[in-house]
């Protein structure tokens with residue numbers, strides 16, 4: 001295990017390589033970065049080891065010794081060394097975290113946060129259309145234009161929603 005140098009001089013040197021991002025609250029590393037985009041700091045005793053800057057932050061400022069555990073970013077910003085944005089995790093946590101974030105990136109429809117309709121609206125639109133209600137009439141009901149409704153009905157957008165769509169499906173992603 002690495003022995004960290006937490007001397008005041010070293011701490012001062014550490015913070016001299018950082019810059020606060022006021023928008024996100026992240027304290028970003030401005031010093032050297034390693035291959036994967038993480039900050040690197042010669043923070044081992046006697047300048048013997050170059051270690052991950054966020055791990056140094058966790059040990060020296062977060063007061064937690066990660067030992068064999070991972071130090072994970074809750075803010076997803078690899079350059080961040082704000083101890084409040086760091087947490088300890090296992091390799092399994094890290095994988096779960098990646099899977100969860102990947103799922104979020106793949107989320108479609110109402111889960112993407114900018115959608116005007118929810119899945120049940122789309123089901124209803126498709127149901128109305130199958131009963132002979134025209135796209136123009138559906139557009140009026142949903143306070144939108146016919147082109148938009150046509151794109152939905154033809155599957156150009158919201159194609160993941162079919163007439164027998166089950167809203168629960170979207171939560172049921174498999175890895």
Ligand SMILES: [Zn+2]
Pocket residue numbers: 025026027075076077080081082085
């Ligand atoms: Zn951060």
